[in-house]
Amino acid sequence: MSIEALPAELAREPHRGRSWRLAARNPSVVIGALIIFVLAMLGALAPVLDTLPPSEINPVFRNKKPGTERSLRLSDGTESKYVHRFGTDSLGRDVYSRVLYGARVSLIIGITVAIISIAVGLLIGLIAGYVRWLDGSIMRVMDGLMAIPAILLAMGVVSLSRAGLIAVVIAIVIPEVPRVVRLVRSIVLSIREEPYVEAAITVGTPTPLLLVRHVLPNTLAPLIVQGTFICASAILVEAILSFLGVGIPPETPTWGNIMAEGRSLFRIYPHNIFYPGLCLALAVLAINMLGDGLRDTLDPRFAKRV
Amino acid sequence: MAATGSILAIDDLTVGLPTGADRANAVDKVSLSVAPGEIVCVVGESGSGKSVTAQAVMGLLPRELPVKSGSILLEDENVLAAGSTRLRDLRGTRMAMIFQEPMTALNPVMTVGDQIGEVLEIHTGLAAAERRLRVLDIMRAVRLPEPERLIDSYPHQLSGGQRQRIMIAAALVLDPALLIADEPTTALDVTTQAEILKLVRELQQRRGTGVLFITHDFGVVAEIAHRVVVMQNGRVVEIGSREEILRRPRVDYTRLLIAAVPSLKPPMRTPKTGSVALSTHALSKTYGSLGLLRRGRVVAAARSVDIAVRKGETVGIVGESGSGKSTVARCVARLIAPSAGEIRIDGTDVARLPERRLRPHRRHVQIVFQDPYRSLNPRRTVGASIIEGPINFGLPRPQAIDRARRLMTLVGLAQDALDRYPHQFSGGQRQRIAIARALAMEPKVLIADEAVSALDVSVQAQVLRLLDDIRRRFELALLFITHDLRVAAQICDRIAVMQQGVIVEQGVAAEVFARPQHPYTRALFEAAPGKDIDFGAAAGTAFNNVNAPSHATTGINS
Numbered sequence: 001m002s003i004e005a006l007p008a009e010l011a012r013e014p015h016r017g018r019s020w021r022l023a024a025r026n027p028s029v030v031i032g033a034l035i036i037f038v039l040a041m042l043g044a045l046a047p048v049l050d051t052l053p054p055s056e057i058n059p060v061f062r063n064k065k066p067g068t069e070r071s072l073r074l075s076d077g078t079e080s081k082y083v084h085r086f087g088t089d090s091l092g093r094d095v096y097s098r099v100l101y102g103a104r105v106s107l108i109i110g111i112t113v114a115i116i117s118i119a120v121g122l123l124i125g126l127i128a129g130y131v132r133w134l135d136g137s138i139m140r141v142m143d144g145l146m147a148i149p150a151i152l153l154a155m156g157v158v159s160l161s162r163a164g165l166i167a168v169v170i171a172i173v174i175p176e177v178p179r180v181v182r183l184v185r186s187i188v189l190s191i192r193e194e195p196y197v198e199a200a201i202t203v204g205t206p207t208p209l210l211l212v213r214h215v216l217p218n219t220l221a222p223l224i225v226q227g228t229f230i231c232a233s234a235i236l237v238e239a240i241l242s243f244l245g246v247g248i249p250p251e252t253p254t255w256g257n258i259m260a261e262g263r264s265l266f267r268i269y270p271h272n273i274f275y276p277g278l279c280l281a282l283a284v285l286a287i288n289m290l291g292d293g294l295r296d297t298l299d300p301r302f303a304k305r306v
Numbered sequence: 307m308a309a310t311g312s313i314l315a316i317d318d319l320t321v322g323l324p325t326g327a328d329r330a331n332a333v334d335k336v337s338l339s340v341a342p343g344e345i346v347c348v349v350g351e352s353g354s355g356k357s358v359t360a361q362a363v364m365g366l367l368p369r370e371l372p373v374k375s376g377s378i379l380l381e382d383e384n385v386l387a388a389g390s391t392r393l394r395d396l397r398g399t400r401m402a403m404i405f406q407e408p409m410t411a412l413n414p415v416m417t418v419g420d421q422i423g424e425v426l427e428i429h430t431g432l433a434a435a436e437r438r439l440r441v442l443d444i445m446r447a448v449r450l451p452e453p454e455r456l457i458d459s460y461p462h463q464l465s466g467g468q469r470q471r472i473m474i475a476a477a478l479v480l481d482p483a484l485l486i487a488d489e490p491t492t493a494l495d496v497t498t499q500a501e502i503l504k505l506v507r508e509l510q511q512r513r514g515t516g517v518l519f520i521t522h523d524f525g526v527v528a529e530i531a532h533r534v535v536v537m538q539n540g541r542v543v544e545i546g547s548r549e550e551i552l553r554r555p556r557v558d559y560t561r562l563l564i565a566a567v568p569s570l571k572p573p574m575r576t577p578k579t580g581s582v583a584l585s586t587h588a589l590s591k592t593y594g595s596l597g598l599l600r601r602g603r604v605v606a607a608a609r610s611v612d613i614a615v616r617k618g619e620t621v622g623i624v625g626e627s628g629s630g631k632s633t634v635a636r637c638v639a640r641l642i643a644p645s646a647g648e649i650r651i652d653g654t655d656v657a658r659l660p661e662r663r664l665r666p667h668r669r670h671v672q673i674v675f676q677d678p679y680r681s682l683n684p685r686r687t688v689g690a691s692i693i694e695g696p697i698n699f700g701l702p703r704p705q706a707i708d709r710a711r712r713l714m715t716l717v718g719l720a721q722d723a724l725d726r727y728p729h730q731f732s733g734g735q736r737q738r739i740a741i742a743r744a745l746a747m748e749p750k751v752l753i754a755d756e757a758v759s760a761l762d763v764s765v766q767a768q769v770l771r772l773l774d775d776i777r778r779r780f781e782l783a784l785l786f787i788t789h790d791l792r793v794a795a796q797i798c799d800r801i802a803v804m805q806q807g808v809i810v811e812q813g814v815a816a817e818v819f820a821r822p823q824h825p826y827t828r829a830l831f832e833a834a835p836g837k838d839i840d841f842g843a844a845a846g847t848a849f850n851n852v853n854a855p856s857h858a859t860t861g862i863n864s
Contacts, residue, residue: 196681
């Protein structure tokens with residue numbers, strides 16, 4: 001019983017806030033967060049970053065290479081030079097502008113999907129983990145959901161409703177929820193055996209309060225980590241859906257549908273796919289780096305090794 | 307210091323701690339020696355540096371704990387100067403170690419025979435067939451039944467005692483000069499512990515092995531030691547023969563430690579006559595049910611348990627692991643639902659109440675758990691944990707906080723403890739907090755489920771005194787679950803001995819200890835280490851002095 005308590009005691013309970021400070025020093029967290037911040041700023045500030053309206057069609061300037069110049073008539077009648085930095089697509093739309101605006105959709109979808117699937121998964125997971133008699137049926141439904149290929153399910157959902165942001169978000173959330181449920185359920189199952197949870201039961205803490213007060217806080221760190229991975233995968237799935245033509249309609253540019261437009265002329269005009277593809281890869285890489293770094297520092301199962 | 311001819315001579319060993327630890331050195335100028343055929347017990351409380359000393363000898367110190375000075379001579383060879391290759395040669399052949407937890411020290415995916423054979427494979431050029439013979443030999447030597455069958459078993463197929471025998475076999479197969487045993491019986495039941503201690507003594511005598519035996523348990527010391535080294539905060543405070551240390555300790559700290567070991571002789575206690583606060587009738591708990599696909603295996607964790615605890619009375623349930631004593635405690639606290647029987651709290655049967663109707667009764671029964679590190683929510687302040695219950699039952703917050711303040715004083719902690727977090731307290735202090743949390747509910751029944759088992763002996767005595775004190779003060783019915791006969795002897799008015807889910811004997815503590823009726827009870831008492839030395843009585847009345855205020859410090863902070 002008498003284990004040399006000293007080092008174990010220090011390792012068991014890091015000071016409050018210590019893990020967050022550790023995270024802020026982790027290079028992959030810092031780099032990842034920085035890239036995401038830059039991409040988000042590019043999307044948010046797109047109108048003032050020398051862009052054209054992303055859906056403005058110009059039949060004269062179709063399929064121009066990056067760096068092509070043209071003159072532009074401004075609203076006050078004067079003319080000025082405009083450089084198509086990333087070239088134009090087959091309808092003469094400026095790819096640079098479309099990529100910047102496309103960052104909005106990608107990031108919005110990534111973050112919304114992460115938040116919604118975590119909220120829904122957390123609720124279902126808490127119930128499945130704590131209410132034993134519901135556990136079996138809930139988990140079988142989740143297993144069933146996981147058996148349906150995510151892309152197929154998303155295509156089905158989108159084609160059943162009008163394609164749009166909300167439909168796409170719902171379509172991506174559904175296959176992500178079971179993963180969150182599994183994670184939360186496994187944490188709840190181990191935490192509910194902790195003596196402090198049993199102590200709370202014996203002092204008569206009502207079940208919902210018990211879950212929120214004693215169980216929920218233990219799920220937060222792993223969920224934040226899981227959230228970043230969901231965010232990355234949602235951005236990818238959205239791009240795939242748009243690329244397949246079942247996602248956001250082409251009036252709203254997203255990285256996926258810009259690439260879809262460029263697909264037919266890829267061999268001659270690779271820039272149509274290259275730039276949105278680069279942004280997509282960068283965004284997913286950055287989010288995954290952030291997630292990995294957070295997992296190493298926040299998630300107790302991994303933090304011990306650091 | 308290093309006597310010529312000693313197997314191990316540690317001289318002036320100092321091992322550092324990382325900066326920011328509570329002291330500069332984990333081990334500070336420690337000198338001790340082990341002669342051939344001698345068992346030297348290093349005894350101390352947690353954090354005394356006894357395990358670090360053992361690790362230093364084996365060359366197993368983690369990088370954060372550097373050896374600063376001193377020498378360790380193993381048969382006149384300085385192991386501190388040995389390179390990693392030489393150390394690897396020495397381990398297994400000249401020195402070997404056995405650990406506390408026999409399950410985690412064995413590889414679950416290798417047969418135990420292969421694990422013993424591995425030592426031979428690494429250090430000798432024996433062929434596979436010869437190795438197998440040697441393994442069978444040593445397995446016989448450690449008295450494992452049917453070695454031919456066990457040699458091809460996996461660790462999970464063996465009992466805890468058998469696993470520890472395998473560990474000992476692997477350690478001794480090459481006849482090392484020195485065996486280091488780091489709390490090898492702490493995780494074992496008392497009857498198994500007695501067998502393992504006997505085995506170690508026997509093998510060591512036959513082979514002339516020197517043994518460095520690390521333990522926190524003075525009972526074990528009394529049972530096995532030739533010489534004793536007492537450590538405190540990284541320093542050796544006293545070295546002497548078994549008789550000298552146990553009967554005539556010279557240093558205050560040693561005296562204090564020995565005095566804190568509860569005596570096996572129960573003091574006379576006046577029978578309690580209050581009304582029955584808690585009673586169970588034919589309480590049973592079975593696990594496993596008839597499955598749909600297979601015939602379910604039903605395990606009866608508790609069968610027909612009848613227990614009654616009066617107001618102001620302490621009833622102990624004593625038993626080894628798996629005896630069902632904790633199952634009874636958890637049923638009474640209604641953390642699990644009993645399969646059959648009654649649990650009467652002040653006359654009301656709560657055994658079958660659904661959660662909603664149970665809640666009003668919950669406040670009457672409170673429980674203090676074994677592990678002080680896990681029984682408080684690490685994210686909430688001590689105050690928040692204590693006032694949670696009273697607020698659940700409608701006490702306004704200011705009054706709840708006021709009650710928490712008074713409870714802090716009662717359990718011997720400062721009031722500003724309420725604003726701090728559990729990790730800022732030691733194990734003993736956390737256990738006091740857990741007791742305060744239970745008392746905040748003003749319960750009628752308090753269950754202590756191995757509540758002092760994880761604590762150091764000096765802290766244990768203080769927490770026991772606190773429990774006894776509040777039991778008297780609040781007329782609590784105290785249900786005391788323990789595997790430790792010494793503790794049970796000191797605190798219980800009556801005890802019930804459980805074995806495999808059944809109470810085999812029940813009665814007034816003094817009588818059960820003096821005249822055990824059931825064979826199992828007798829076997830249990832027989833196995834208790836250090837029977838021949840009457841610790842508490844010989845060294846004064848550290849525990850029995852119930853009039854002393856509970857929070858009086860005895861020189862060691864809990």
